[in-house]
Structures are given as C-alpha cells and as structure tokens.
Amino acid sequence: MRRVVLVFALALLGMPAFAHKASDAYLTLERNGQALRGQWDIALRDLDNALGLDENGDGDITWGEVRARERDIAAYALAHLQVSSAGKLCALEPNGQLIDSHTDGTYAVLTFTGQCPRAGPTLALDYRLFEGLDPQHRGLLNFVENGQSRSVVFSADAPQRIVGDDSGGRLRQFATYLNEGVWHIWTGFDHILFLLSLLLPAVLIRDRHTWRPGASFRGAFVEVTKVVTAFTVAHSATLTLAALSIVVLPSRLVESGIALSVVLAALNNLFPLVASGRWLAAFGFGLLHGFGFAGALYDLGLPTGSLALSLAGFNLGVEAGQLAIVLVFLPLAFGLRATWAYRRVMFAGGSVVTATVAMVWLIERAFNVALWSALASRL
Incomplete structure (x- = not known):
C-alpha cells in the first residue's frame, strides 16, 4: 500500500508546478x-x-x-x-x-x-x-x-x-478551438484530479461509516451522470461569462480556489461529510473551474469574426475531453470496485496523494511561493 501511494506521489510530482497548462x-x-x-x-x-x-x-x-x-x-x-x-x-x-x-x-x-x-x-x-x-x-x-x-x-x-x-474560415476556427478545449482538459491536471476525486466514490456505497461496492452499473452510471452534468453546466456558464468579460475574477483567487476544491474533494473521500449529493459539490466548484478554463481561453484569444462559434468550440472540446476520461474511468472502476486494489489503493491511497499534492498547489498559488520545486528537489 505504501509503495503504491509513493508511486502515485512521484508520478504527480512530475506534473508542472501550477498543474494547469503545458508549455x-x-x-x-x-x-x-x-x-x-x-x-x-x-x-x-x-x-x-x-x-x-x-x-x-x-x-x-x-x-x-x-x-x-x-x-x-x-x-x-x-x-x-x-x-x-x-x-x-x-x-x-x-x-x-x-x-x-x-x-x-x-x-x-x-x-x-x-x-x-x-x-x-x-x-x-x-x-x-x-x-x-x-x-x-x-x-x-x-x-x-x-x-x-x-x-x-x-x-x-x-x-x-x-x-x-x-x-x-469559421469552421477552421471552430475546429481549432475544439481541439484547444480537448487539449486543455487533458493537460489540466487540477481539473482532472477534481473530477476523478468526485467520480471515485461513484462505484461505491457509503454504509455504516464504511464504503462497500455498489450493486449495479446502472446506479454508478446515474451517479456519474449527475456529477458530470452538474460540473459541465456550472463551468460552461462561468466560462462564457468570463470569456465575454461579463464577470472577471483575479487569476490568483481562481487558481487557489481550484486547488482548494481538489483538496476538499479528495478529503471528502477519506472523511465523508457529503456521502451523497456530490453533484452539488461538482456544481458549486464547477463554477470556479469555469473561470480557470476562461483563463486559458483568454490567453488563446477569441477571434472577433467568429467569437460565438469559437467559444462554443472550446466549450465542446472541454466536454469531449471530459467525456473521454469518464468513458475510460467508469467501466474500469466498476470492474475493480470490489477489489482491495481499488478500495485501498486507488480510492483511499489515491485520495491521500491527491489531497497532499493539491495542498502544495494551494500554498504555492495562494502565497506565490516555489514550494513545489523545493519539495520535488528533495525527493
């Protein structure tokens, strides 16, 4: 168990310090x-x-x-x-x-x-x-x-x-932004870890202060659908508002809040305060993640000639990348849900490592310190 958690930790330490974008x-x-x-x-x-x-x-x-x-x-x-x-x-x-x-x-x-x-x-x-x-x-x-x-x-x-x-051409712009949306969610490690932290319990049921395997794939599918839909609706709304400069938040506040959302989602798996209704957490924190997506879109720029189409393409790209992650995760998690490897390593161990790494991100982003580089150099 400890060795596997260490492997997870070392893998996550290879991520960029801000865990948000590639070069x-x-x-x-x-x-x-x-x-x-x-x-x-x-x-x-x-x-x-x-x-x-x-x-x-x-x-x-x-x-x-x-x-x-x-x-x-x-x-x-x-x-x-x-x-x-x-x-x-x-x-x-x-x-x-x-x-x-x-x-x-x-x-x-x-x-x-x-x-x-x-x-x-x-x-x-x-x-x-x-x-x-x-x-x-x-x-x-x-x-x-x-x-x-x-x-x-x-x-x-x-x-x-x-x-x-x-x-x-508008179609070419649409395709460019669609690709950018997929790329952004796949390289946005903080977004991925937040989503996975919410999805990990979807194949389990909380019963008498313990997690046990869920009985049906349908139940897990419904739970995942609720979480993903809530996250999608929320971040799509704030992404649009921010991209159009209707609502703008400071980038440090947004990035720190996203890191905090990962910490809380992972800790909730270990010490469940919200064992059901995780879609509410997905919606609430999804509003914040939308501002993070908008930051990447702002850096890319929105073409004046096809603004709406490009914005729609980026949003759809994010959803397509997110859906691809879910399609890989759900069958695998459901098949392994009753095993020790899933419950102790992937679920518990993964949540511990995720919370730890996200806490480092939070400290770095909130206080503008290079804590990540110092920790990585010592490992």
Missing part, C-alpha cells in the same frame, strides 16, 4: 499592408531551459537576470520565427521587452516590428521556438488584420501555418 507561448501579430507589429509572451522557465537565465542557480529568475539577457532572449526568439509575404521573408526587429504574469508563471514579453518586401494576401509563418528542447511546446498565435482576429496553434508536428485574408 505555451503567446504570439500576437498584427499586419497593416507591408508593416507588422508583434508581441510574444514566453515563459521564463522555458527560456531558462534554453538560455540558462538563472545565473546564480537559486531557482529564482530575477528581473535583473532577465534584463542582462534581453538581447539573447530577443535573438533566440526571433531566430525561431520566420514570416514570409508573397514568397519573401519579412525582416523582424525587437523594440522592447517587459515582464508579465500569466496563470502559470512569469513571462518575458518581447515586442517587435516587421517589414515585408511585398504585401500579399496571406502570410506564411514558420514557428520553431524550443525546437529540439521541448516537443510538447505550442505557440498560440492571435493574428489581427483589418480589425478582425483569428487564432492559430503551432506545435512540433505543425510548425508552419498560413494566415491572412484567404486562410481563415
């Missing part, structure tokens, strides 16, 4: 004829891996260390981005650098301008940031032209894209 950079590119203007937000932790920004090795990248390497950062970034118009390369020049905070850490903000020899109907972009260093890295482009914006995603498998008047 992403955010590129905004605006075109006006032959002229380009851009802003590129790149995570300092990723730049440190590539350039070694942390000179004294204390695990804390300071503004002074970033300023000392401004030229190196700009040169490295722009060397991994090519923009072409009408078959000719556009010259890109850095003109400033700032620091900004995202939900998953601190970012260098590189601003630049560009000039294309010829103005064509489209631009061809070749994005190779962190190529060979991080195959999971993605570049999220928000391309703006004539008051309209559209989003494109670069990855190791798709480093080249065409943007411009002839390259868009």
Whole structure:
C-alpha cells in the first residue's frame, strides 16, 4: 500500500508546478499592408531551459537576470520565427521587452516590428521556438488584420501555418478551438484530479461509516451522470461569462480556489461529510473551474469574426475531453470496485496523494511561493 501511494506521489510530482497548462507561448501579430507589429509572451522557465537565465542557480529568475539577457532572449526568439509575404521573408526587429504574469508563471514579453518586401494576401509563418528542447511546446498565435482576429496553434508536428485574408474560415476556427478545449482538459491536471476525486466514490456505497461496492452499473452510471452534468453546466456558464468579460475574477483567487476544491474533494473521500449529493459539490466548484478554463481561453484569444462559434468550440472540446476520461474511468472502476486494489489503493491511497499534492498547489498559488520545486528537489 505504501509503495503504491509513493508511486502515485512521484508520478504527480512530475506534473508542472501550477498543474494547469503545458508549455505555451503567446504570439500576437498584427499586419497593416507591408508593416507588422508583434508581441510574444514566453515563459521564463522555458527560456531558462534554453538560455540558462538563472545565473546564480537559486531557482529564482530575477528581473535583473532577465534584463542582462534581453538581447539573447530577443535573438533566440526571433531566430525561431520566420514570416514570409508573397514568397519573401519579412525582416523582424525587437523594440522592447517587459515582464508579465500569466496563470502559470512569469513571462518575458518581447515586442517587435516587421517589414515585408511585398504585401500579399496571406502570410506564411514558420514557428520553431524550443525546437529540439521541448516537443510538447505550442505557440498560440492571435493574428489581427483589418480589425478582425483569428487564432492559430503551432506545435512540433505543425510548425508552419498560413494566415491572412484567404486562410481563415469559421469552421477552421471552430475546429481549432475544439481541439484547444480537448487539449486543455487533458493537460489540466487540477481539473482532472477534481473530477476523478468526485467520480471515485461513484462505484461505491457509503454504509455504516464504511464504503462497500455498489450493486449495479446502472446506479454508478446515474451517479456519474449527475456529477458530470452538474460540473459541465456550472463551468460552461462561468466560462462564457468570463470569456465575454461579463464577470472577471483575479487569476490568483481562481487558481487557489481550484486547488482548494481538489483538496476538499479528495478529503471528502477519506472523511465523508457529503456521502451523497456530490453533484452539488461538482456544481458549486464547477463554477470556479469555469473561470480557470476562461483563463486559458483568454490567453488563446477569441477571434472577433467568429467569437460565438469559437467559444462554443472550446466549450465542446472541454466536454469531449471530459467525456473521454469518464468513458475510460467508469467501466474500469466498476470492474475493480470490489477489489482491495481499488478500495485501498486507488480510492483511499489515491485520495491521500491527491489531497497532499493539491495542498502544495494551494500554498504555492495562494502565497506565490516555489514550494513545489523545493519539495520535488528533495525527493
């Protein structure tokens, strides 16, 4: 039992410190004829891996260390981005650098301008940031032209894209945001652990202060349906409100609240205060998770020309990714529900580890400390 719990713990320690997003950079590119203007937000932790920004090795990248390497950062970034118009390369020049905070850490903000020899109907972009260093890295482009914006995603498998008047389309935008929604739920470890913490008891029944195996798959299916539906309705509502800037909450409050929801959901499995009616908890905390989803959507950007369709695509992508998790989990959990491995290892042990890891997230997010890195380095 202890060995299995330790394995779970070590696996979770491999997750990102904020357990919310994979390595992403955010590129905004605006075109006006032959002229380009851009802003590129790149995570300092990723730049440190590539350039070694942390000179004294204390695990804390300071503004002074970033300023000392401004030229190196700009040169490295722009060397991994090519923009072409009408078959000719556009010259890109850095003109400033700032620091900004995202939900998953601190970012260098590189601003630049560009000039294309010829103005064509489209631009061809070749994005190779962190190529060979991080195959999971993605570049999220928000391309703006004539008051309209559209989003494109670069990855190791798709480093080249065409943007411009002839390259868009509402269906393509819908597909892009659908894929982003699936990606976000699958890499959002805090969302996944919250959902699984609520689903783990679905195949069990609380009887006389103990958990025993449920009698029927139908009962487990109904319980899972209630939890998932409540979570979906809640986070869909707040995702929409936040994405449209109707209701906006501070990112630290949202991220801390999400971590707290994981802690409480996992502890409730060990010390049940809410043995039935977990769908109410799913709904209540789902409202908070929706603001977390909106943070990722805000970073990606919503195209002005197909805002509603893109928002719907992202939301449906989240639901599709969530449904895939449930379809894998439920048959497996029901088949194992009467075994020692499920009740003692997956249910009890998994809840202990989840609560512990989520507590670390909560402390980090609430107090802005690097507790996770310190703990991981000692294990």
